[in-house]
Amino acid sequence: MDIVVCIKQVPETTEVKIDPQTKTLVREGIPGIVNPFDMYAIEEGLRLKERYGGKVKVLTMGPPQAEDALREALAMGADEAVLLSDKALAGSDTLATSYALSMAVRKLGYDLVICGKQAVDGDTAQVGPEMAEHLGVPFVAWVRKVEEVSDGKIKVQRLMDDGYEVLEMPLPALITVVKEINEPRLPSLRGKMRARKAQIPVWTVEDIGADPSRVGLEGSPTQVVRVFTPERRAGGEILQGEPEEVADKLVEKLEAMGVI
Amino acid sequence: MPNYFLTEEQMMIRDLARQIAEEKVKPVRAELDEKEEFPWEIVRILAQADLFRVWVPEEYGGLGGGTLELCLATEELSRACAGVAVTYAGSALGGTPILLFGNEEQKEKYLPPLASGEKLAAFALTEPDAGSDAAAISTTAEKVEGGYVLNGTKQWITNGGEAEIYVVIAMTDKTKGARGASAFIVEKGWEGFGFGKKERKMGIRASATRELIFQDCFVPKENLLGREGMGFIVAMRTFDRTRPGIGAQSVGIAQGALDEALAYAHQRHQFGRPISSFQAIQHMLADMATQIEAARALVYYAARLIDSGEKDISKISAMAKLFASDVAMRVTTDAVQIFGGYGYMREYPVEKMMRDAKITQIYEGTNQIMRNIIAGELIKELASRR
Numbered sequence: 001m002d003i004v005v006c007i008k009q010v011p012e013t014t015e016v017k018i019d020p021q022t023k024t025l026v027r028e029g030i031p032g033i034v035n036p037f038d039m040y041a042i043e044e045g046l047r048l049k050e051r052y053g054g055k056v057k058v059l060t061m062g063p064p065q066a067e068d069a070l071r072e073a074l075a076m077g078a079d080e081a082v083l084l085s086d087k088a089l090a091g092s093d094t095l096a097t098s099y100a101l102s103m104a105v106r107k108l109g110y111d112l113v114i115c116g117k118q119a120v121d122g123d124t125a126q127v128g129p130e131m132a133e134h135l136g137v138p139f140v141a142w143v144r145k146v147e148e149v150s151d152g153k154i155k156v157q158r159l160m161d162d163g164y165e166v167l168e169m170p171l172p173a174l175i176t177v178v179k180e181i182n183e184p185r186l187p188s189l190r191g192k193m194r195a196r197k198a199q200i201p202v203w204t205v206e207d208i209g210a211d212p213s214r215v216g217l218e219g220s221p222t223q224v225v226r227v228f229t230p231e232r233r234a235g236g237e238i239l240q241g242e243p244e245e246v247a248d249k250l251v252e253k254l255e256a257m258g259v260i
Numbered sequence: 261m262p263n264y265f266l267t268e269e270q271m272m273i274r275d276l277a278r279q280i281a282e283e284k285v286k287p288v289r290a291e292l293d294e295k296e297e298f299p300w301e302i303v304r305i306l307a308q309a310d311l312f313r314v315w316v317p318e319e320y321g322g323l324g325g326g327t328l329e330l331c332l333a334t335e336e337l338s339r340a341c342a343g344v345a346v347t348y349a350g351s352a353l354g355g356t357p358i359l360l361f362g363n364e365e366q367k368e369k370y371l372p373p374l375a376s377g378e379k380l381a382a383f384a385l386t387e388p389d390a391g392s393d394a395a396a397i398s399t400t401a402e403k404v405e406g407g408y409v410l411n412g413t414k415q416w417i418t419n420g421g422e423a424e425i426y427v428v429i430a431m432t433d434k435t436k437g438a439r440g441a442s443a444f445i446v447e448k449g450w451e452g453f454g455f456g457k458k459e460r461k462m463g464i465r466a467s468a469t470r471e472l473i474f475q476d477c478f479v480p481k482e483n484l485l486g487r488e489g490m491g492f493i494v495a496m497r498t499f500d501r502t503r504p505g506i507g508a509q510s511v512g513i514a515q516g517a518l519d520e521a522l523a524y525a526h527q528r529h530q531f532g533r534p535i536s537s538f539q540a541i542q543h544m545l546a547d548m549a550t551q552i553e554a555a556r557a558l559v560y561y562a563a564r565l566i567d568s569g570e571k572d573i574s575k576i577s578a579m580a581k582l583f584a585s586d587v588a589m590r591v592t593t594d595a596v597q598i599f600g601g602y603g604y605m606r607e608y609p610v611e612k613m614m615r616d617a618k619i620t621q622i623y624e625g626t627n628q629i630m631r632n633i634i635a636g637e638l639i640k641e642l643a644s645r646r
Contacts, residue, residue: 186280189310189323192272 001054001149001171004110005045005078006101006131007038009062009069010121023224024091025121034069037116040177042073043184044146045114052149055079057108061089061101067200074195075187082108086204091217094122098130100215103208105135112154113174117142128176139174140167144181264560266332273329276309277336289341292466293612298422299344299466306337306348307377315352316359320371326567327501331508331559338512339519342616343466345512347380349505350418350467353624354381357427357443357498361486370425370445382423384414384472385495392629394429394495395438399474401430407481408432408444410474413456418623420470421455424448427498428472429491441491445483452477463615496574501566503577503624507559507584510620514552514588517595517613521545524608525598541598548591555584575637582630585620592617 011030019026045056058073060066061084070081084104118125132139145157155168159178205212239246254260284305292299314329316322330352337345355374373379390396399412410430426446433440456471486494525536535541562580566573592614596603603610621627
């Protein structure tokens with residue numbers, strides 16, 4: 001089974017800064033890490049390979065330094081890595097990104113594409129599902145377990161608010177995974193040494209045969225209208241005492257506020 | 261921290277060991293200590309990360325490193341938990357005599373499973389009545405058709421019961437004293453080889469320390485390590501190589517204690533100020549850091565000298581172990597002092613570090629024996645110059 005895992009390098013911080021002018025994420029000067037959700041995707045790819053054989057190919061789109069993220073995946077045991085990097089891709093929104101990635105995935109060849117459920121910088125959770133649309137294959141998002149792959153089908157559990165659903169779909173297909181699915185392995189020394197020496201091909205827009213008008217700023221219909229930090233909600237009030245007293249107080253307060 | 265001119269590969273080993281220590285060891289160290297539980301899960305993680313391979317030559321499944329590589333990994337693990345670190349380093353201690361004195365068949369058979377971490381090793385010299393006076397051992401190996409029969413009891417064996425491969429020193433000829441000892445490779449599960457009580461220790465409580473009991477245990481002649489009568493040479497040469505590892509363990513324990521003490525001093529307020537603003541605390545921290553750096557420099561130097569192929573290593577190796585372990589004891593004691601009453605409580609990690617540090621002054625030769633070795637070498641050097 002050929003598995004393509006799509007990963008993203010994100011800034012190593014939970015406090016993402018936004019450029020007020022361009023309204024895009026400020027990435028300069030912050031060390032990059034593999035998007036934590038993508039670590040589960042890499043791990044699941046490796047586990048499926050161990051179960052069913054095949055190859056794990058890792059793909060990322062980003063600036064040249066995104067190569068570090070690919071080397072980390074290689075150190076964990078991925079077989080191949082490809083960096084999709086081209087100035088023409090700068091400014092791509094999720095639609096343009098997912099299009100470009102889907103073209104690269106086609107070129108790589110695949111039975112299954114695995115993505116993390118979302119990236120922790122942009123938090124859109126759109127690129128995975130959009131890729132499936134571009135590829136014209138079925139997808140399941142929020143996968144918490146791959147039950148089995150057999151007879152050209154994959155059976156998975158999708159995490160829901162109140163439990164999980166068991167779904168089956170034909171391959172080729174795409175899944176996005178949640179953190180409940182596994183515990184990513186640490187790299188090994190031999191893996192790190194292999195990764196350090198590995199040649200990572202860099203593909204351009206031309207290499208993947210993408211339509212230049214559908215990538216980069218030009219191919220991105222998303223307009224960021226306003227970026228702001230939501231106001232902090234005022235702290236609530238906790239009523240204490242016997243249940244009956246508290247209930248009376250609550251009703252009083254709600255009436256005073258005109259809610260009831 | 262100075263980088264000590266480490267190669268990229270050495271930094272990789274250090275960083276991966278540090279990552280495992282931070283992510284996998286730290287969260288469980290208090291529980292392992294409390295329950296005196298052998299850290300099998302961590303052993304498996306270390307194996308998967310290839311850390312057992314660092315000191316083993318490439319032809320036996322290793323990464324071809326040496327003493328320095330082993331020290332780097334041991335130091336980082338010790339920073340989080342010395343009990344885990346001694347389990348790791350103890351397997352190298354058991355494997356080192358095979359590496360140094362084993363014939364091709366023995367190396368091919370025993371080193372690859374140690375490199376992969378599939379099996380652990382242990383080294384067995386000490387007995388109830390033979391500690392510092394190692395020549396007083398009474399375990400015997402009687403020569404019989406096709407091999408030897410071992411009888412006797414070994415005591416305080418690190419990885420005892422958990423390891424699969426044991427290097428055991430026993431007397432083949434009691435009349436010859438120290439020259440009558442021989443080294444044998446014995447496997448767990450062989451008839452006549454059993455385990456006695458598991459010790460309940462002050463520190464390094466995650467590690468297993470156990471008695472080995474030999475009752476008419478047959479060891480085939482292929483498992484004699486080196487030649488008959490070489491037992492003490494095997495033991496001494498092994499310790500010469502592995503003592504910097506105890507130094508590295510000591511440096512790691514001390515560094516872990518300084519890390520904790522520094523963070524605590526910064527956050528703990530008394531008299532309306534962080535205690536790190538008081539000179540009394542500052543000077544303690546400065547002394548701790550300086551001693552650690554000096555110990556690390558000595559340990560790395562000793563390790564590098566060994567790896568360079570230098571033959572005369574007994575003195576420097578003993579110095580590294582002696583100095584670093586005394587530093588570990590002082591630094592951990594000061595760390596508890598900086599923590600004050602909290603430092604004495606098991607909720608905080610420094611009391612464990614102080615308990616763990618103590619053993620580094622005792623095992624692989626007490627620090628008194630280290631001084632004997634150093635002085636002996638000094639006098640020998642003087643005599644040879646005359």
